[in-house]
Amino acid sequence: MLEPKGVYSAPVNSLLEARDLVRVFPGVRAVDGIGFRVEAGQCFGLLGPNGAGKTTTMEMLEGIQEPTSGTVLYRGRPLDRHYRESVGIQFQATALQDFQTVRESLAMFASLYRRTADRDELIRLCNLAEILDRDTRKLSGGQRQRLLLAIALVNDPDLVYLDEPTTGLDPQSRRNFWGLIETVRGRGKTVVLTTHYMEEAERLCDRIVIVDHGQVIAEGHPERLVRDHFPSAVIRLPESAWPPGAPLPPGGERRDSLIELFTEEVPPMLSKLERVGADLTDLRVATPNLEDLFLKLTGHDLRS
Numbered sequence: 001m002l003e004p005k006g007v008y009s010a011p012v013n014s015l016l017e018a019r020d021l022v023r024v025f026p027g028v029r030a031v032d033g034i035g036f037r038v039e040a041g042q043c044f045g046l047l048g049p050n051g052a053g054k055t056t057t058m059e060m061l062e063g064i065q066e067p068t069s070g071t072v073l074y075r076g077r078p079l080d081r082h083y084r085e086s087v088g089i090q091f092q093a094t095a096l097q098d099f100q101t102v103r104e105s106l107a108m109f110a111s112l113y114r115r116t117a118d119r120d121e122l123i124r125l126c127n128l129a130e131i132l133d134r135d136t137r138k139l140s141g142g143q144r145q146r147l148l149l150a151i152a153l154v155n156d157p158d159l160v161y162l163d164e165p166t167t168g169l170d171p172q173s174r175r176n177f178w179g180l181i182e183t184v185r186g187r188g189k190t191v192v193l194t195t196h197y198m199e200e201a202e203r204l205c206d207r208i209v210i211v212d213h214g215q216v217i218a219e220g221h222p223e224r225l226v227r228d229h230f231p232s233a234v235i236r237l238p239e240s241a242w243p244p245g246a247p248l249p250p251g252g253e254r255r256d257s258l259i260e261l262f263t264e265e266v267p268p269m270l271s272k273l274e275r276v277g278a279d280l281t282d283l284r285v286a287t288p289n290l291e292d293l294f295l296k297l298t299g300h301d302l303r304s
Contacts, residue, residue: 014076015040015159015190016061021070023056023214030056032214033070038207040158043181043191045205045222047198049298053214054194055092055163061192062089062161074159085113088157090148092164096136102147103132106154113155125183126150142173149180153189160184162193166200178203198291208290212298222290229296230288235261235269241279255295262288 016038023031031053038044048054059065061072063079072079074086096105106123110116123129126146131139139147145165152160162181166174174197181204185191195201201208202222210218218225239257248254249272252261259278263269266285273280 013040014038015074016192017071017073017076018057018061019071019073021057021060021072022068023053023060023065024068030214031060031067034209034211034214034216035070036209036216036219038159038190038192040190041185041188042206043185043193043204045201045208046192046194046211047201047208047294048211052212052298054211057211058161058163058192058194062087085115085155086157087159087161088152088155089161090145090152090163090165092167094148094151096144096147098137100136101133102128102136102139105136105147106150109151110154115156117153117156122150122153125153126180140173141169142176145169145173145177146180149177149184153184157189159190159192162191164194164196166195166197174200198289198294202290210294210297217297218293226288226290226293229293231262231264232287233263233266234286234288234292235263235266235273235283236286237273237278237280237283241282243277246276246278 014037017036019035021031021034022029034053034057046054046058056065060067063072063083074083097108100108106119106128110119123132126149128146128150131143131147134143136144136147149162149165152162165181166177169177178200181191181193191204193201193204205222207220208218208222208225209216220228236258239254239259242248242259248259249261249269251263252259254260261269261273270280270283273283
């Protein structure tokens, strides 16, 4: 359950806190009282549809934007000029210097910090050894993202922000990148992640918040949140398999040319479908997941 606005305790292992964050732009209240905590060592997911306020929230956490009101606390203190020395950021889009090799790019970013990670260890961690002398303009999507992760880690940060780091990657590169994030966490780093891939959030995140219309609408462990909102199974069959004119059972929904029926007991539901005359040839039974929850809470309509 979410805490009422303005009510916060201070857990010992809380690394990062957002307290009643508000960000107002002309004519738009992009963030409207968001609050949550990130514990040390967690992978924390910030999820939401386009226009929900998550990018603005992320930028306030990173110290790029100032809140209209509210506070971001790091280790219990407001963000100060030393904060950026302690965090690493992999932005959604990062411009790299032209005519520069991977090795030179790492060296340039390392020169901006007083504290730096061991360069050889960073190269091993992000699998960069074979491309160190390659021009950054000639990197594949996966190679580029691995370099950007290394750049985010070059100052040996305690807290790492990853803003949609696997967008545009093929499935193999995406899963390889998930392994890198898990390795980073295994080395004691705290990760704050935004993603549109619900499978990614389910695999990586210890805790998530879902935001919409500038507010937190759900918070908790992904698996627990799904259990709290859905029965144990979902039955899916093509919309064309449903008898014309027959009403859907209670809780049934139409989504993406499918009929979805959520149920605790699969055999009785199958018997009911047979009685109503549904074609069960292409029926599938699955466990509800984070994507189901996301769509339930934020809606199915396309947003620009």
